Amino acid sequence: MQTPEADIPVDEQLVRVLLVDQHPDLAGELRLVSNGWDNAVYRLGDELAVRIPRRNAAAHLIAHEQRWLPTLAPALPVPVPVPVRIGVPSDRFRWPWSVVRWVDGIDGADVDASARTPLAAPLGRFVAALHVPAPLTPDGRVHPDVPFNPVRGVPLVSRDRVVRERLRELGRLWDITALGELWDEALSAPLWQGPAIWLHGDLHPGNLLLDVAPDESVSLAAVLDFGDLTAGDPATDLATAWLTFQAEARAVFRAVVVDASSPESGAADAATWLRARGWALNIGTALATSSDDNPRMHALATHTLSQLLRDAYDGTRA
Structure with a gap:
């Protein structure tokens, strides 16, 4: 595309x-x-x-x-x-x-996943700080100024048809049986029943800015592009665990998010991470089927789907 x-x-x-x-x-x-x-x-x-x-x-x-x-x-x-x-x-x-x-730095999508490993803890702290309930009206509804996004923060089942269409399209290149099983597992997770949580909405490496010090240490310089800002299921942002990291860094990211988050964020709930893996599959298949002219995003799709298949083959539960 x-x-x-x-x-x-x-x-x-x-x-x-x-x-x-x-x-x-x-x-x-x-x-x-x-x-x-x-x-x-x-x-x-x-x-x-x-x-x-x-x-x-x-x-x-x-x-x-x-x-x-x-x-x-x-x-x-x-x-x-x-x-x-x-x-x-x-x-x-x-x-x-x-x-x-202007913030100087390196685009997180321009380096491989191993170079992003040092971001696991700082990105986890960022997510924990952002993931608080969005403001409500006096009668308990989400404030009308909070942006609604029809494809972020919503029930994962709303993406079912388009994800299955993308999986069929990718069938010649990927093990869609294993990916389909992960998708089914994500859909089986309980729906988010907590408050509408603030979400970045598009938390992938291309929206992370890295600072590389003279000693070559890497830190998180900024998080960019809040255009998809919304409120809803926190699992949407937690998909960055698969979009951004390899397995070891993913575990660090998850541990930091759980440790730094409030109970109402849902970070400690296994169901939230099952849905998060489903969101990663949703985003990864979207990138894989729409990034023919964008090598950076195509590489991100390959990384994401490879990480998901690793979970599938290892029998890893989110």
Whole structure:
């Protein structure tokens, strides 16, 4: 599957005009550093970056970050892209956009899983800090400003049809019998009955920024891209255990999450981790069937499905 065409072409000239119109004091060299499915990112000088949507489907995701990251960030143990300036829709560009602080680092999807091993504990602490109940209205419903995401944080069974279609598509390359058994096991786990928990929603290595020190030690520099921010079943984010890590680091990540989380987060429940493995299968098959033109994401799909098959062949229970 090819990266979708932009609904509105975004280039350096447009970004510069938007800055002059709305934030004229933010002068500096502009350089395109990322042009993803949903957003383009331009580095602005040495300290800032402009994050701007390129598709209508992603425009509201920027608004989610603008609304909630200033509230969530103070409780999180690593930097996240809190907007330092907000771009509002205008005649020149009909969607919101943001200026955020630039954080140096290496994309977590650009290294292999063994290099990500040192992230297990800090990412576990991040997840534990984020995974708290979302705010409620006085009558006990999730606050209407909390973003709803139809494909994250929802009951895993809602992904059943599309996962089975992807497994059939992947049948020539992967042991879909073993993967199907893992999927069935995940679907058999009890549904999440706890409160709606804050979720990053897209917690894979490509949204992790690594800092490599002069002595080659690795740390977690930032967690990026909260466009899929939502609230619901915490198992969705815990899928990163298979997306990001190999078995040993996965065990460390799980232990840290369990130790640092509150009881209401569900981190200590075996059923939550069974669903998490199902979410990993859902995301891994999505990447495997839609990343033909993206070697980084294709490699991530291969890693994820390989880790899941290791569980299947070893008889490992999540």
